[in-house]
Amino acid sequence: MSRPERVGWTPLSALVIGVLIAGCAGAPPVPATPQAATVGITTFAVIPSGPGTAPDPGGTAVPGGSLTAVLDAVAARLSVADDVARAKWANGRQAITDPDQENRVLAAVRQQATALGIDPDVAERVFRAQIDASKQVQQALYDRWSADPAVLPVDVPDLTAVRGRIATHSDELLAALRSAEPELAEPTCRADLDAALDRLITAITEPAELRALPTATAELCTTR
Numbered sequence: 036m037s038r039p040e041r042v043g044w045t046p047l048s049a050l051v052i053g054v055l056i057a058g059c060a061g062a063p064p065v066p067a068t069p070q071a072a073t074v075g076i077t078t079f080a081v082i083p084s085g086p087g088t089a090p091d092p093g094g095t096a097v098p099g100g101s102l103t104a105v106l107d108a109v110a111a112r113l114s115v116a117d118d119v120a121r122a123k124w125a126n127g128r129q130a131i132t133d134p135d136q137e138n139r140v141l142a143a144v145r146q147q148a149t150a151l152g153i154d155p156d157v158a159e160r161v162f163r164a165q166i167d168a169s170k171q172v173q174q175a176l177y178d179r180w181s182a183d184p185a186v187l188p189v190d191v192p193d194l195t196a197v198r199g200r201i202a203t204h205s206d207e208l209l210a211a212l213r214s215a216e217p218e219l220a221e222p223t224c225r226a227d228l229d230a231a232l233d234r235l236i237t238a239i240t241e242p243a244e245l246r247a248l249p250t251a252t253a254e255l256c257t258t259r
């Protein structure tokens with residue numbers, strides 16, 4: 036379940052609202068860079084990241100680097116929702132929710148989390164949010180294509196292959212969660228996440244993904 040009420044008024048909220056307004060005005064998603072048009076609907080800010088801090092080209096540490104790595108993995112996993120939706124749509128508008136697949140994903144997450152030394156309940160909460168966010172994006176795309184079949188992409192991805200990519204991003208997210216455990220437990224975690232998001236979201240060009248980010252990030256901080 037999406038729990039947007041837990042996300043306060045943040046720069047991210049402001050941006051998401053801006054995107055919503057632009058969406059209502061009928062503005063199509065515009066790639067932020069020429070590359071965005073060629074590699075897909077989403078590109079990611081290339082911000083070097085590592086445990087604790089990320090180095091920047093000027094040699095000055097970027098605070099919240101490990102949170103950036105978490106958000107990169109969240110955004111990468113979310114970006115695959117587009118391909119999932121296209122595969123399902125082409126398969127007779129297959130139901131977006133697949134409970135068996137969710138159970139497989141969550142069982143694997145719990146197992147891998149335990150192996151990494153992450154509390155499996157914490158990991159499951161984070162990944163239930165990723166699943167909700169993915170379904171939110173898929174539903175938005177279904178709604179868009181229903182309203183205007185002309186915008187439906189012609190290529191049909193293979194769902195099994197796409198799920199393999201999701202699994203790779205899930206692995207990346209688990210590893211990033213492990214590295215960022217101290218930052219995710221800080222009382223400033225939510226504010227730090229929002230600051231890190233500010234650097235990332237300018238590179239996301241799909242409005243449905245931007246709207247799903249509050250859901251995808253709602254369970255990341257471990258202190259309330």
Ligand SMILES: C=C(O[C@@H]1C=C(C(=O)O)C=C[C@H]1O)C(=O)O
Nearest residue numbers: 119131132133136137140166169
């Ligand atoms: C991504 C999919 O859509 C939904 C989201 C899932 C996920 O994010 O892991 C899993 C199952 C579906 O309910 C999928 O079917 O693979």
